[in-house]
Amino acid sequence: MKPLSITDIASAIGAELVGTDTGRLIRAVSTDTRSLGEGSLFVALRGDNFDGHHFVSKAVENGAECLLLDALPEEVEDLKVPVLLVKNSLYGLQRLAKWYRDLLDINVIGITGSNGKTSTKDFTSSVLRQKFQVNATKGNLNNHIGLPLSVLATKETDQVCVWEMGMNHAGEIAPLCDIASPDIGIITNVGTAHIEHLGSREGIAEEKASLARALPENGTLIVTASCDFVDYLIERTTAKVVVTGNCRGSVRAENLQINESGSSFDLCIEGEVPARVELNVSGRHMVNNSLLAAAAGFTLGMTVEEIAAGLNATQLTTGRLRRFVSNGITVIDDTYNANPDSVAAAIETLTDLPVHNGNRRIVVLGMMAELGVHADAEHLRVGQLAAEKDLQVVAVGAKAAKIYEGASAVTDKAVSFDEPVAAAEWLKSFCKEGDRVLFKGSRMAAMENVMNEAFPQT
Numbered sequence: 301m302k303p304l305s306i307t308d309i310a311s312a313i314g315a316e317l318v319g320t321d322t323g324r325l326i327r328a329v330s331t332d333t334r335s336l337g338e339g340s341l342f343v344a345l346r347g348d349n350f351d352g353h354h355f356v357s358k359a360v361e362n363g364a365e366c367l368l369l370d371a372l373p374e375e376v377e378d379l380k381v382p383v384l385l386v387k388n389s390l391y392g393l394q395r396l397a398k399w400y401r402d403l404l405d406i407n408v409i410g411i412t413g414s415n416g417k418t419s420t421k422d423f424t425s426s427v428l429r430q431k432f433q434v435n436a437t438k439g440n441l442n443n444h445i446g447l448p449l450s451v452l453a454t455k456e457t458d459q460v461c462v463w464e465m466g467m468n469h470a471g472e473i474a475p476l477c478d479i480a481s482p483d484i485g486i487i488t489n490v491g492t493a494h495i496e497h498l499g500s501r502e503g504i505a506e507e508k509a510s511l512a513r514a515l516p517e518n519g520t521l522i523v524t525a526s527c528d529f530v531d532y533l534i535e536r537t538t539a540k541v542v543v544t545g546n547c548r549g550s551v552r553a554e555n556l557q558i559n560e561s562g563s564s565f566d567l568c569i570e571g572e573v574p575a576r577v578e579l580n581v582s583g584r585h586m587v588n589n590s591l592l593a594a595a596a597g598f599t600l601g602m603t604v605e606e607i608a609a610g611l612n613a614t615q616l617t618t619g620r621l622r623r624f625v626s627n628g629i630t631v632i633d634d635t636y637n638a639n640p641d642s643v644a645a646a647i648e649t650l651t652d653l654p655v656h657n658g659n660r661r662i663v664v665l666g667m668m669a670e671l672g673v674h675a676d677a678e679h680l681r682v683g684q685l686a687a688e689k690d691l692q693v694v695a696v697g698a699k700a701a702k703i704y705e706g707a708s709a710v711t712d713k714a715v716s717f718d719e720p721v722a723a724a725e726w727l728k729s730f731c732k733e734g735d736r737v738l739f740k741g742s743r744m745a746a747m748e749n750v751m752n753e754a755f756p757q758t
């Protein structure tokens with residue numbers, strides 16, 4: 301980050317400065333002593349497992365220059381680093397990030413949506429890196445702690461920031477927008493993820509619309525035509541709007557071809573000469589995500605050729621449709637998470653992949669979390685959908701039983717296992733060279749364990 305003086309930080313966030321040697325400069329902010337670097341400000345947070353205030357000595361030992369705390373430790377005299385004392389250290393971190401953002405004369409792209417935030421961030425940052433210095437969210441550090449840390453990781457030399465904004469409850473996106481002040485907003489879609497807490501898709505749309513509302517009049521909202529809430533989102537912004545997608549978008553994919561190694565299409569942007577794009581990932585939903593990224597690049601003045609080069613170079617974060625081959629069997633690792641929309645997208649992706657000589661398409665599904673009262677119906681529905689596409693369905697875990705029930709109402713090509721090890725054993729004996737197997741489930745289903753057991757990667 302841009303070096304900041306401790307006294308400036310104190311006045312910006314309304315902290316009491318305790319201790320001497322306050323002329324030091326802060327070059328990074330960390331909430332974790334296990335990954336803290338020299339010259340950092342350590343922010344002590346209280347979490348589910350620990351209280352960061354118990355690690356202040358460790359923080360200093362690991363090179364912290366200053367501590368942001370909401371309670372003074374007994375050993376404060378011995379620590380020999382200044383303390384920024386606030387009422388609430390999490391709020392202090394958020395205020396610091398907001399102040400730092402306002403110091404930066406920089407373009408900020410905020411990305412939210414029920415599905416595809418991280419993948420769209422990956423596409424967008426790869427596109428923008430063709431022309432700019434970019435700070436992008438690491439992994440998916442996108443919540444009330446992760447977003448401030450992403451903001452504070454911006455270097456003086458960065459020209460564009462691409463930050464994800466995640467939520468699972470109403471009212472979470474607006475404060476993230478307040479910190480990040482995005483001038484370009486991407487809303488990937490409005491789906492069903494986290495519907496347990498949001499109540500309805502309308503509730504989810506309303507929450508995502510907070511990003512549309514937060515954009516300035518000279519900003520840009522980028523949305524996808526295939527989202528059924530697209531007009532709802534557009535009505536809630538005063539910014540310029542760019543719609544992407546095949547039916548009505550000004551940024552479109554034409555002549556789309558999906559094959560085992562990826563997706564290729566002509567990137568068509570209104571008024572420009574098209575360029576061919578070769579994504580190294582299959583999946584129509586990933587093409588949609590890439591169009592959102594293309595629109596962001598175009599908004600920031602990039603040429604279609606530059607955008608195409610950036611899309612072609614994109615490496616997605618692991619667990620998002622990652623493909624590998626094990627003993628001649630193509631394995632697709634989509635294990636990062638799952639909800640009804642992303643499972644439907646995965647089923648479509650697997651169905652689109654060609655198989656030859658009687659080979660099979662096999663979908664291995666774990667449970668989908670945070671669906672509340674919709675859980676049974678949605679598990680039944682994805683099981684039925686997979687069966688209707690003639691996939692071999694493997695449901696794993698007791699909470700995935702309804703997937704099996706939905707599938708077996710349509711097909712006899714469905715099996716169910718309570719234990720991951722039993723599922724892995726079955727897959728080892730069932731799968732043959734040339735088959736294609738896709739793994740997916742919610743984070744808590746940890747379907748990577750079944751995948752790694754059945755198809756070890758050397």
Ligand SMILES: CC(=O)N[C@H]1[C@@H](OP(=O)(O)OP(=O)(O)OC[C@H]2O[C@@H](n3ccc(=O)[nH]c3=O)[C@H](O)[C@@H]2O)O[C@H](CO)[C@@H](O)[C@@H]1O[C@H](C)C(=O)N[C@@H](C)C(=O)N[C@H](CCC(=O)N[C@@H](CCC[C@@H](N)C(=O)O)C(=O)O)C(=O)O
Pocket residue numbers: 331332333334344345346347348349350351352355439440441442443444445446447449465466467468469472
């Ligand atoms: C607070 C924190 O960052 N915790 C991380 C930490 O957890 P840990 O198990 O160590 O315990 P505590 O949280 O209790 O620790 C308290 C503090 O103590 C520090 N500490 C601990 C031990 C030690 O030896 N030294 C220490 O300094 C510790 O660092 C804490 O500051 O580590 C875990 C393992 O790495 C992390 O998983 C844990 O991270 C939490 C979950 C977190 O919120 N991290 C953010 C930086 C983040 O952005 N994480 C994202 C998750 C994003 C996400 O789930 N997004 C959702 C929407 C979110 C909505 C929001 N309402 C929400 O609930 O968060 C989406 O759908 O997109 C990520 O990890 O990918």
Ligand SMILES: Nc1ncnc2c1ncn2[C@@H]1O[C@H](COP(=O)(O)OP(=O)(O)OP(=O)(O)O)[C@@H](O)[C@H]1O
Pocket residue numbers: 413414415416417418419420440466488489585586588589619620621634635636637638641642643645
């Ligand atoms: N546009 C999309 N529509 C449906 N599913 C998608 C879409 N984009 C990505 N996915 C799928 O959703 C899963 C998560 O992808 P990704 O991490 O990009 O989304 P995310 O919104 O960042 O997730 P999270 O909110 O959990 O961080 C992957 O399985 C991916 O294949």
Ligand SMILES: C[C@@H](N)C(=O)N[C@H](C)C(=O)O
Pocket residue numbers: 494636637638639668669670741742743744
């Ligand atoms: C991983 C977390 N951000 C998430 O998406 N959770 C859902 C409910 C999941 O694990 O599938």
